[in-house]
Amino acid sequence: MPARPRIRPDSRTFSALLGLLAALPTFGIDMILPSLSETAAAMHVPTAAMGAAMAVYLLGLGAALLVYGPVSDRLGRRPAIVCGCLLLIGGSIGCAASRTLPHFLLFRAVQGIGAAGPGMAVFAMVRDLFTGEAARARMSFVVLTVNVVPMVAPTLGASLMDVGGWRLIHAAPAAATLVTLAAIPQIDETLRRAPGPAPAGILGGYVGILANRAFLSHALCNAAAAGAVFAYITGSALVFIGALGFSPSAYGLVFGVSSLSVMSGAALNGRLAARGIGPRWVIGAGLAGATVVAAMLLVDALAWPPSGGAVIAAMEQEATVLFADIRDFTGLCETLSPGEVAAFLAEFRRRAARAIEAAGGLVDKFVGDEVMAVFGVPRAAPEDTDRAVVAARSLAATMLAWSCERARAGLPPVRIGVGLHRGPVFVGTIGAERVEFTAVGDTVNVARRLEQMTRTTACDCVASEAVVRSATSGEARIVAVQPVRGASVVLRLFAIALAP
Template sequence: MKIQPASAAFTVVLGFLAAVPYSGIDINLPALAATGAALGTSPSHVGLTMSVYMLGLAIAPLLYGPISDRVGRKPVVVFGLVLFVFASLACAAAQSLPMLLICRAVQGVGAAGTTTIFAVIRDLFDEASGRAKIGSVMIAINVVTVIAPTAGAALLAIGGWRLIYAAQAVAGLILIPTVLYGLAESAKFDAANRIAAFTVLKDYLRIVTHPVSMAFILIGAAAGSAVFAYVTGSSLYFIKVAGLQPQQYGMIFSACSAAVMFGAFLDGQLGRRGVAPADVLTVGLVLLFVASSTMLVTTLAGLSPPALVTSLLMVVALAFGLSMPNLMNATMQPLPDIAGAVSAAAGSIQLGSGAIASGLVALLFDGRSALSMAAVMAATTLLALTLYLRFTRSAGRPLAT
């Protein structure tokens, strides 16, 4: 019996699928030093496993999206999960850093197959219900990000770093039959519409030239870059500058993830009460910029105690939770026939821009303050707000759908 799209179980399954790419990052964070010791290399070199994993996440959706528009969402998700399982097992068995890097890149390619679930939402739900469903999926993603670092530390203590990858393989194995037997195909595709390089390029040309979809893709990428800057910069600031213990930092990270969940939940409640998505998105983007720029100003003034930085990061997280369901929904609405390609383009551009923001934070880190994090976050949130205001003026209405 198939899981009904309107049910809570359907949302939970989509949430777990959407969390697969993120779980491959957070659960491995506590094991970098142990992995380096086991393979005879430094933790900083092992950190490259995160980079190659994210590279796979950024590139693979560009192929998965158009394929899912032509053969369906389920085959792509199942293929990605199978690849994720085998790559996770290969990571667990790796005996050298080069082999681990290769396996992590393949693992990222596999995990990227689950990013098509946002196209599933576009297939099955209208604008209002799609906005609520995306918000619920974001809550599920952040539940995983809250528990993943703690779970990784526990698995590391029980059986070492290889057990973490084995656990990821088990999670993928559980999801495969769930997708195969629990989810119906959602895509409405034409079987005669064959996959070809020209048609794929044509789809992406439609996306980058579409004034609404591309505008919201860029706005979402700029807003998402602020979060990537926070993820990189917060660990550098709180542990290396403020001197907090990893466990204390973990609590701050979890609190920010909870703030994202609350923002997504609040957006859903506002939607049910008839509040326009444009109003919520405007408030969210303004909050993102105000909190980030406040952090930059206080840091430049030498007034950035951990408590203040934590409070401002939680406001950023709350604003991100408010904004992203509306941004994703607005991105997907205009091109329903190639929703998979739209989802892929949005995810790849956001990951690419996020990687750049993350790299800038690490490169500019002065070892004494949160300046690099605050500066990059202020710049990216200003860009997101400026793009949105420019788009609303040119479109003549606050949120085109």
């Protein structure tokens, strides 16, 4: 005789499992919000591009619900939960391992598809097992969980990011999913009805539902409310952290306070229902109020646009800055047409960016034939300077290989000069009408001066003493002791050999 499951539907453990199932979809939405700016910097894309990470997750979540529901009605709730959990674990691991935005978005979609399984099953399980007051109590607990988790998830995500960076955040949904998988064998299958209709019948049911005017009116109301909520969820981190400079922890608190408003609305709805005010009046008043407020915000945005004042949302941290510039760029291009110059620069930038990013650097900007890169942004590490030296040597090797290719075509070689300096920089979103993510400060200015000094010192790479002291490998020889424009003290300057 098989052993009876240890988790009974009337137990507190079962209620906790329902709460965990309901919380899994929200982990992928709210917990990653504080990390969007850091993730964008790590993948070398604009912060605004990370809004797509929320969009693809929600699209996967919503589309998968149309499949999980009918499938669970035929096969049971437990298979839907297990399938969704496995997909969620795979998507979380993929997100943590992603190096490019397209790969990250792909695994975010997998996360959303996986999270839909547990998220759908929890409501179906309550409907299967409970009726009357018992069902209302369980459903209230589930709704409470769905509202409470968004209040704490951003703060928890910020804490994980402080410990191990943005990639560690994706371990949280994977860990919660593993706990769910361990608990599922301890419960009975809750589906007691006969298998659901065939696929053709399911499609017919969807057609009938979409033709129902009552369903459409309520669905549109819910979509309008949910659209406003998820627009805030998608954009709030980019605004508070990326534009206003809030720390991830502070943003978590702001988001938690915002979630209180949703809970307050739910509490108010309960009080109105207790006084006999029907849902038609409540929905109508809510839609009218939301429409008025949205119209006021739209009028404010159109009538009083931003004044164009400076936007500064930066933090100070230690970093190593690299500048590289093509030697005799004017001589190389004096016989080229404008189109050929553009093609030459495009090829230089492609090769330079690949060398810098392979060494773990962040390409800050290209200006003509010059490239600026930062090492230690967005998160500093002890090996930042070593990576900058590796990048400088990789740049030299890349230009040498390119020069060999050009020599076979009868074209002159391409040589570069590199300047390296280490010190405090301000990193963040800076600008007025045009806003960009960049690093600024005296350290940046000095690094550029050192690159310019490669012409007068006959060195391929000039580095400051701060770089030489921070690096753990590489030979350097002193070439000058002199003041550098942009530095407040006299600097000892060193030449670092770029050739092997």
